[in-house]
Amino acid sequence: MTTKKSKFHIPGLLLAWGTGVVFAAGLVLSGMTQPARVIGFLNVKQWDPTLLFVMGAAVMVTLVAFAVSARQGRTPWFTERFVLPTRTAIDRPLVLGAAIFGVGWGLAGYCPGPALASALVGGIDVLLFLIAMAAGMGLAKWLHRSSGAR
Amino acid sequence: MHPYLQAALGGILIGLASWVLFAGLGRVLGISGIASEALADRSRSSAWRWAFLLGLIGGGALFSAWLGTPMPAARPAWLVMVAGLLVGFGTVLGSGCTSGHGVCGLGRRSVRSLVAVCTFMATGFATVFIATYAMN
Numbered sequence: 001m002t003t004k005k006s007k008f009h010i011p012g013l014l015l016a017w018g019t020g021v022v023f024a025a026g027l028v029l030s031g032m033t034q035p036a037r038v039i040g041f042l043n044v045k046q047w048d049p050t051l052l053f054v055m056g057a058a059v060m061v062t063l064v065a066f067a068v069s070a071r072q073g074r075t076p077w078f079t080e081r082f083v084l085p086t087r088t089a090i091d092r093p094l095v096l097g098a099a100i101f102g103v104g105w106g107l108a109g110y111c112p113g114p115a116l117a118s119a120l121v122g123g124i125d126v127l128l129f130l131i132a133m134a135a136g137m138g139l140a141k142w143l144h145r146s147s148g149a150r
Numbered sequence: 151m152h153p154y155l156q157a158a159l160g161g162i163l164i165g166l167a168s169w170v171l172f173a174g175l176g177r178v179l180g181i182s183g184i185a186s187e188a189l190a191d192r193s194r195s196s197a198w199r200w201a202f203l204l205g206l207i208g209g210g211a212l213f214s215a216w217l218g219t220p221m222p223a224a225r226p227a228w229l230v231m232v233a234g235l236l237v238g239f240g241t242v243l244g245s246g247c248t249s250g251h252g253v254c255g256l257g258r259r260s261v262r263s264l265v266a267v268c269t270f271m272a273t274g275f276a277t278v279f280i281a282t283y284a285m286n
Contacts (some may be wrong), residue, residue, distance in 0.1 A: 016198040017176040020205020021212075022227025023167035023179065023249075028213035031153065035222050042271075042278040053157035055252055062257025063164025069173045070165030076176035083176050084258070085245070090265050097244020098251070102270030104236030107229060108224075111248040112241060112278065113181040115234075116203065117210025121221065128227055129234035136238025137186040144242075 012078040024117040030054040033118045037108025042106050097140075166243050171202070178258075180250020181206075182241035246269075 031037045031050055040048030070082050105111050110129055111117075118126045151159075168179040175198055188199035213219075241247045244266055246255060251270075255263020 005260040012175055012198055013201040015170065016201040017205040018222050019171040019174075019179065019225075020202040020207075021161050021209035022170070024209030025205045025213050026160040026163030026165075026208060028160070028169065028217055028219055029163065030157040032160070033210060033214060033219060039278055042274045043274055043282060044279060045283070050153060050157045053154045054161040055248075057158040057161030058165040058168070058253045059256045061162055062168050062253055063259075065165065065172060065277075066254070066258045069169070076172070077174045079176045081176055082172070084178065085260070085262075086246070088262060090262060093243050094245060094262055094266055095269050097242070097267040098227075098241045098269035099240070099244075099273045100236050101240030101244055101247060102273030103277045104233040104238075104240060105270060106274040107267075107281065108225070108233030109235070110233065111181075111237065112185055113206070113247070115237075116181065116185065116206050118214065118222075119207045120211035121219070123221055123224065124227075125222065125225055125230045126273055127195035129230045129237075132234030133230040133238035134189060136235040136240075137182070137189065137242045137272045138238075139235075140239045140242035141186065 015078065023113065024065050026058075027117045031048075033114045033122070035114075038109040038114070039106070042109075079118075164249075164253055165257070167258070168249070170253075176255045178250060180246050180254060182238075182247040183245070183250055186238075186242050240270075 027033050030053075032054055037048060037050055040046065041051035069076075070084070075081060101111075108125075108129055110126065112133065115122075115126055115129050115133065119130060171177055171179045177198070184199045184202055188196055188203060189198075237247070244251075246263065246266060248270075251260075251263040251266040256267065
C-alpha cells in the first residue's frame with residue numbers, strides 16, 4: 001500500500017516550487033515588488049490604491065479556496081492532513097508583533113514575499129533587508145525559546 | 151492594461167498559488183512562516199519550504215526581467231536594515247505577514263488575522279506619515 005506520504009517527495013516539491021513561481025508572478029505583475037507602490041498605498045495624503053486591488057482579488061480567491069478545500073473528510077493531494085493554525089486568542093504577541101511588522105513594512109515598503117521575490121533583482125537594499133529580516137526572525141524565535149515557550 | 155486590472159490579475163495569481171499549496175500540501179501559504187521555519191527546521195520535512203522559496207526567488211527574477219520592473223531607488227543601508235529587523239521580528243512574534251494573515255487568514259475568515267491586518271496597516275500608515283511629513 002502506498003501512503004500519501006511516500007508520494008510526497010518529487011510531486012510535492014514540484015508543486016511547492018510551482019506555487020512559489022506563480023506567487024512571484026502575481027507579486028511582480030501587480031507591482032508589489034516595487035517598494036514605492038507599497039509606500040504609496042500607505043500614504044494617506046497621496047493614496048495609491050493598487051495594493052487594495054491586489055489584496056481584494058487574492059482574498060476573493062482564498063475565500064473560495066478555504067471553503068472548498070478543507071471540507072469534511074477531504075485530505076490534501078500529497079499529504080495526510082491539512083495543517084491549520086489552531087490559536088484563536090487575540091493576545092499581546094499577535095498585536096505587538098503585527099504592530100512592529102507594520103512599522104518595518106512602512107519604513108522600507110517591503111514585506112517578506114516581495115523582498116524575497118526581488119532578492120536577485122532589487123539591488124543591495126533588498127539583500128541587506130533580507131539579512132536583517134532573517135536576524136529578526138532568529139531573534140524572535142530565540143527570545144520565545146528562552147522565555148520558556150508557552 | 152489598466153494598472154488596477156493588472157493589480158487584480160496579480161492578486162488572482164497570488165490567491166491561486168495559495169489555493170494550490172493548501173489543496174496540494176495542506177499548508178497555509180504564509181511567507182514569513184515558510185521563511186522562518188525553513189531557517190529554523192533543517193530536517194527533510196522542511197524541503198517543501200526550500201522548494202517554494204527557490205520558486206519565489208527564481209520566479210521573481212524571471213518575471214521582473216520579463217516585465218522590465220524598474221530597480222528601486224537606493225536608500226540608506228541603516229534604514230533598510232532596521233526595517234528588515236522589524237519585519238523579521240514582528241512577523242515571527244505576530245505569527246504572520248501580508249500573505250499568511252492578509253491573503254490566507256482573511257480567506258479563512260480568521261479573527262486573529264483580521265486583527266493582525268488592521269494592526270499592521272495602522273502602524274504602516276502611521277510610519278509612512280511620520281517618515282514622509284513629520285521628518286521632512
